Amino acid sequence: MMLPPYLYDIQKAIEVHAQKFGLDFYEQVFEILDYKTMNEVAAYGGFPTRYPHWRFGMEYEQLSKSYAYGLSKIYEMVINNDPCYAYLLEGNSLVDQKLVISHVCAHNDFFKNNYYFSKTNRKMIDEMANHATRIRRYMDRLGVERVETFIDVCLSLDNLIDPMSMFIQRAPRPQPRKRRTDDELDEPERGPRRMKLRAKSYMDKYINPPHPEQTPEEQDEEQQRQEAQERMPRFPVRPVRDVIQFLVEHAPLESWQRDVMEIIREEAYYFAPQGMTKILNEGWATYWHSKIMTTRVLDDSEVIDYADHAAGVLGGRFLNPYKIGVELYRHIEERWNTGRFGKEWNECDNLAHKRNWDRQLGLGREKIFQVRAIFNDVMFIDEFFTEDFCREQLFFTYGWNERNAQWEVQSRQYKQIKEQLLNMLTNFGSPHIHVEDGNFENRGELLLKHRHEGTDLRMDWARDTLVNLYKVWRRPTNLMTKVEGTGKLLTFDGKEHAERDASVE
Amino acid sequence: MSQKIDQDHSRFRKIVRGKIKQNLRKYMSQGELIGRKGKDKISIPLPQIEIPRFRYGDKSQGGVGQGEGDEGDSLGSEKKPGQGGDAGDLPGDHSIEVEVTFEELAEIMGEELELPHILPKGKKTLVTRKDRYKSIRRTGPESLSHFKRTFKHALRRQIAMGNYNPDKPVIIPIREDKRYRSWKEEAIPETNAVIIYMMDVSGSMGDEQKEIVRIESFWIDTWLRSQYDGLESRYIIHDATAKEVDRETFFRTRESGGTMISSAYKLCAKMIADHYDPQEWNIYPFHFSDGDNWSVDDTNLCIRVLNEQLMPWSNIFCYGQVESPYGSGQFLKDLKEKIGDKDERLITSEIKGRDAIVDSIRTFLGKGK
Numbered sequence: 039m040m041l042p043p044y045l046y047d048i049q050k051a052i053e054v055h056a057q058k059f060g061l062d063f064y065e066q067v068f069e070i071l072d073y074k075t076m077n078e079v080a081a082y083g084g085f086p087t088r089y090p091h092w093r094f095g096m097e098y099e100q101l102s103k104s105y106a107y108g109l110s111k112i113y114e115m116v117i118n119n120d121p122c123y124a125y126l127l128e129g130n131s132l133v134d135q136k137l138v139i140s141h142v143c144a145h146n147d148f149f150k151n152n153y154y155f156s157k158t159n160r161k162m163i164d165e166m167a168n169h170a171t172r173i174r175r176y177m178d179r180l181g182v183e184r185v186e187t188f189i190d191v192c193l194s195l196d197n198l199i200d201p202m203s204m205f206i207q208r209a210p211r212p213q214p215r216k217r218r219t220d221d222e223l224d225e226p227e228r229g230p231r232r233m234k235l236r237a238k239s240y241m242d243k244y245i246n247p248p249h250p251e252q253t254p255e256e257q258d259e260e261q262q263r264q265e266a267q268e269r270m271p272r273f274p275v276r277p278v279r280d281v282i283q284f285l286v287e288h289a290p291l292e293s294w295q296r297d298v299m300e301i302i303r304e305e306a307y308y309f310a311p312q313g314m315t316k317i318l319n320e321g322w323a324t325y326w327h328s329k330i331m332t333t334r335v336l337d338d339s340e341v342i343d344y345a346d347h348a349a350g351v352l353g354g355r356f357l358n359p360y361k362i363g364v365e366l367y368r369h370i371e372e373r374w375n376t377g378r379f380g381k382e383w384n385e386c387d388n389l390a391h392k393r394n395w396d397r398q399l400g401l402g403r404e405k406i407f408q409v410r411a412i413f414n415d416v417m418f419i420d421e422f423f424t425e426d427f428c429r430e431q432l433f434f435t436y437g438w439n440e441r442n443a444q445w446e447v448q449s450r451q452y453k454q455i456k457e458q459l460l461n462m463l464t465n466f467g468s469p470h471i472h473v474e475d476g477n478f479e480n481r482g483e484l485l486l487k488h489r490h491e492g493t494d495l496r497m498d499w500a501r502d503t504l505v506n507l508y509k510v511w512r513r514p515t516n517l518m519t520k521v522e523g524t525g526k527l528l529t530f531d532g533k534e535h536a537e538r539d540a541s542v543e
Numbered sequence: 544m545s546q547k548i549d550q551d552h553s554r555f556r557k558i559v560r561g562k563i564k565q566n567l568r569k570y571m572s573q574g575e576l577i578g579r580k581g582k583d584k585i586s587i588p589l590p591q592i593e594i595p596r597f598r599y600g601d602k603s604q605g606g607v608g609q610g611e612g613d614e615g616d617s618l619g620s621e622k623k624p625g626q627g628g629d630a631g632d633l634p635g636d637h638s639i640e641v642e643v644t645f646e647e648l649a650e651i652m653g654e655e656l657e658l659p660h661i662l663p664k665g666k667k668t669l670v671t672r673k674d675r676y677k678s679i680r681r682t683g684p685e686s687l688s689h690f691k692r693t694f695k696h697a698l699r700r701q702i703a704m705g706n707y708n709p710d711k712p713v714i715i716p717i718r719e720d721k722r723y724r725s726w727k728e729e730a731i732p733e734t735n736a737v738i739i740y741m742m743d744v745s746g747s748m749g750d751e752q753k754e755i756v757r758i759e760s761f762w763i764d765t766w767l768r769s770q771y772d773g774l775e776s777r778y779i780i781h782d783a784t785a786k787e788v789d790r791e792t793f794f795r796t797r798e799s800g801g802t803m804i805s806s807a808y809k810l811c812a813k814m815i816a817d818h819y820d821p822q823e824w825n826i827y828p829f830h831f832s833d834g835d836n837w838s839v840d841d842t843n844l845c846i847r848v849l850n851e852q853l854m855p856w857s858n859i860f861c862y863g864q865v866e867s868p869y870g871s872g873q874f875l876k877d878l879k880e881k882i883g884d885k886d887e888r889l890i891t892s893e894i895k896g897r898d899a900i901v902d903s904i905r906t907f908l909g910k911g912k
Contacts, residue, residue, distance in 0.1 A: 078548040086547070093594065095555030096639070098548045103642070186554070193594045355610040355618065362609070436618055437605035445618040448605065459607050471597050493599045502595035517597075 041068050045126070049139050055334045056143040060407065061326065063146035064160075065121040068139070072128045076112055077101040079125060083309070084117045085166040089173035089301075090182075091189055114138040118149040118312070120160040133343040136335050137327050144326035148319050151411050154311040157204040162308055169301045176294045188295055192302040194506040197468045198281035199303065201310040208279075278473040281486065282306070288476060289510045299510075313466040314414045321363015322410050324351070328364070357462075362431075366418065369427050370409060371402030415463045423459065425452045461491070469495060474518065484511045488519035490542065495519055504530040518542055559641045560651060562589050567655045571904070572897040574758045584642045592639050649769030652762065656904065659911030661770040661825075661858075674726040683723025692722035736771035736825040738763065739814060741807040743832035745782040746799040752865045755894055756831045757794050759863065762904050767827065777814060781807035783837065787814070801837050804830075804874065805844040812852040821856040828857055829907070834864045834872025842874060846881045854888045861907045862891045888912075 041049060049068055056063070071079065081098035082088040104110045113134060116124040124142040126135055149155050159165050177185045200208075237245040278284045282303045286296055312319070328348065336344055352361045373379055377397025386392055409418065435458045437448045449455065461467075470489040478485035484507065488495060500517060507515040507530075514531040518540060525542030528535065563570070566589075570576050576585060608618070643651075652658070679692060697716035701707040707714075742748075742756055768774045778793035779785055782800035785807040811828055819826055836842050854860050864875040875891055882889050890910065892903040 074546065078546050081548060081551075090551055090554070092551055092554040092558055095548060095551035095553070096592070098552055099555065099641075100639075182554075190594055194596055197596050197598075356608045357606055358609070431609060432611065433607060433609050434612065434614075435605060436608050442617070447608070447612045447614055447616045447618065449614060455607055458605065462606060467599070469597055469599060488597070496598050496600040499595040500597055503597050506595070 039070050039128075041070055041126075045070070045135060048132075048136060052136065052139045052330060052335060053143060055330050056140065056147075056326065059326070059329065060403075061143055061147040062151060063122065063143055064119075064150055066142065066146060067121050067123050068126055068142075069123070070126045070128050073105055073111075074102075076115070076125060076127050077105060080112050080115060084115050084123075084125075085163060087163065087167040087170055089166075089170040089189075090177070091186060093193070114141060116142045116145045117163065118155060118158060118160075118308075119163050120150075122146040122149065123163065131343060133336070133340045134347060136340075137331055137344065137347060140327035140330040140335065141323045143330075144323040145319060147326075148315070148322050148410055152311070152315060152318070152414075153412050154205075154314050154414050158308055158311060159304075165304075165308075169305070172297060172301065176298065180294065185294075185298065188298055188509075189302065191506045191509050192282075192299050194503050195282055195285070195510075196302050196306040197466070198279075198471055199283075199306050199310065200279035201307070201314060201465075203280055204307065273476045274473060277487070279470075281471065281473055284473045284476070285510050290512055291510065295510075310466075311414075314416075317359045317363040317366075317415045317463075318410065318413060318418050319363075320359045321365075321367050324360045324364040325367045325406075356436075357459075365431055366422055366427065367406050367409070369424075370422055371406050373402070374405040375400055375402035377401075416460060419456070419459050419463060423456055428452045428455055461493075469493075471517075478516055481513070483514045483516060485516045485518065487542075488517060490520040494521055497521070500528060501530065501535050504528060504535070508532055558592065559589065559643070560647070562592060563587060563643065563648070564651050564655050567652060568901050571652075571758070571762060571901050574754060574761075576761070580761075581642075584644050585648060586640050586642050589639050589641055592641075645765055646769055649765050652766060653769075656901065656908075658766065658905070658908050661767075661911055672728050672730055675729050676724050676726045678725045678727055680723050680725040681719075681721065683725060687724040689722045689724050693720055696720040696722065735773060735823065736767060736827065737775040737777065737819050738767060739777045739779065739811050739826070739828045740793065741779045741781065741785075741811060741828065741830040742793065743782070743802055743804070743807075743830075744780045744796050744798045745802040745833075745835070746797075747802075747833050747835055747867050747869045748797075748865070749868060752831075752833065752867050753794055755865055755897060755900060756863075758897070759831070759894070759900055759904060760829070762900075763827075763829065763907065766904075766908055771825065779807050779810055779814075781810075785810040802832070802835055803837050803841050804832060805841050805848060808845050808848040808853060812848055812856075815853075815856050826857045827859060827861070828853060829861045829863065831863045831865055832872070832874060833867035833869070834874035835867075835869070836872065836874045836877075842877050845874075846878070849882065849889070850886075854886055857888060858912045859888050859890055859907070859910065862889070863894050863903055863907070864891070865894045866896070 040046075045068070049066070053066070077098055079086050080101055081094045088094065101110075101112070105112075111127070113127060113130065114124065116122065122142075124138075124146075126138055130138075149158075173185065173189070235245050274284065282299060285291075286299050286303065291299065331344055352358065352364070354361075375398075376395060377383070377399040378392075378395050383392075383395065386395075409422075413421070429452070433455050434450050435448045435455050436445050438444075439446045470491070471486050472489070473484070474487040475483075475485040477483070486507075500519070504515045504517055514529055517528045519526055519528065520542055525540045526537055527540035528537050530536075570587070576587060612618075653660075679689060693716050694714060697714045697720040698707065700717075700720060701714060740756075740760055742753070764774070764776065776790070778788050778790055780788055780793060780796050780798075781802075781804065782798040783803045783806065784800075787810065788796065807830065815821065815826060836845070849860065862875070862878060864871055871893065875893060878889065878891055887910075890907055892906040894900065894903045
């Protein structure tokens, strides 16, 4: 439903304020939804036109239930698209609607100007609708069950992408090589084999008799040379991070399966920048809604409600992207306003001097605009999460204590906290996994490798994922990882799982 | 209004149903569902419904938080804390709890165990009538006048007649405008089935035996409730004497006395005679014991009560013998010998352990009576 006139007027007024502050956003289309539709749209990840899949139904049930029990409520949703679509919840108080509109302006500005969003499809609403049409067509033709099951398989692999590949030219891709099917594997390799004519196996020894002048040793040698030749070149030539793309190109898929997998991959890439900039983006939106609300929009009677809401959003003891984000922006603004950066500041060890440090540079606003344009979460934390900030904001790390069966505060050491934060954010907190070998053991098996960085995989899920991978690759699938410090090779051969020790460097 | 999501939602429910069916035997032999009972829904944990991915183990990870507290301070033992955020956020590592109604659960159970539907005995269903205010009439007492409707009609009439003035909006209802609330008589089916649980609480019945009885009774309740509009449950415990108790006491009491089963049967017979006319009620006595009755005389007395009173009155009479650490008693054998196939209303089952619960339920309820 379109906005009622009074909200439309508010929208326009807030947009003017936002623009005066320097925010630069796509045209915005607000719609107001009742909670049912809101839950529906939220279940679809913001896109009302998504392809049918049961997990959206599951999401919807959970959202509805949690709304019905009063546990959660979706205030706002905003889609990275041009024009930018955003949804307001019908029945929210006017203060909340104002806040959400301001919040959305900043998100929209972020989508438009942050580097990591620069490669995303700005007509994604249309694209999603196209995806839905394609998938529906397959469902009509092949049956819902079959297509949906395959979507499940693809989703199980959709975090195995290479989010940075959008910005870097990785080494030239190897030419797609047709993978041999099982039948062909049984036949002798047709290759540049010396002095060998094509023959059925039972005719082979007549058509290609052993060379009379060759001694058995020489024959062995020749065989070895041939085998070595067969193994070369390595496939893939270098490890591939974009596992899904690798499968699209090389797995024995039917054409509809290939298409479905490409759809899932495309959507994964579309959502990837949102995962990469969660803190930065939410922090930015929070910074600006609070700035716009408190300096321009709020009238006196609304202050309490606003403060109440803000306290709710910024509360909690566990990592809250809104909170850490907005505090970091404010910290940066303050530092650059007062000139607390650079060589001189870093080398000063007079604490009293440092406390009253103020160069009156006034560069804060400019700096945060720069940060929002070129940073992502990992860089943001790495660059600006300083020891002072960490101490002021009372950060700590926590961990699971097996003995007491509870979460406990573990450390208040700056170094550990920062390390933990960066670990969580790197690769969206997903493990680094790449294709190591597409012809493992020279038997057409697939070998993935997990670059272990101190945290073990969840094993039951890893095994289930190997099963799904098998459904795509149709030859045994392997994963090299570490479990409690020892290298392990997990294998699923189509019937059962196996696990053996392996050396992982 | 039908929504696009409904289709996806019903696909999801179908998958849930399939999963429950798949795991039903597990649920039936472990009591884990009982604690999750609400008024008419039950919450079932389904670990395997989420899409598996290569992910880090939950507990090994830890995280960063903000606030007061020293090293070693507790932050609670909940699942990994949610981090607050929008839809499309990182997927959480929670196992899913789904709610199903008892009706749905019974349906799944019926399909999986191939239970026949029950034909209630007696043609007439017991019905009471109740008045409900749910319609509108043009006449009635002033105390039931419906102000909003009356106002609307008056307004409509005045506009139509042209004597409504928006600047001075005075509405005066006349007789024809008046509307009154009115009632309709509704038939409400009344409870017409009763389960009478009897349990031996003598010293030889241990906690595990009681747990088995508890699990069985939960599933019996679920099934019978789906078959009748209303269902009542009564509970009798006995050692050497019998008494009626409420549900909680039933599963908790532990006595140390001897066992005289006849005491329970007599009380049960009295209960039926006093409250439940066998012509109108579908009666289901269930008796669980380890079968160690005090004396042969008492067993004979039991059989007499069964033959003369309980069985003629009941749809079926079920006896489940739970194996206790002291072995299984004689009572099951006696029943089989003395009554055996002569009366098909007697159903007996030997429950050796939790794994036998499913089969025992199928034995009890498999006759469709």
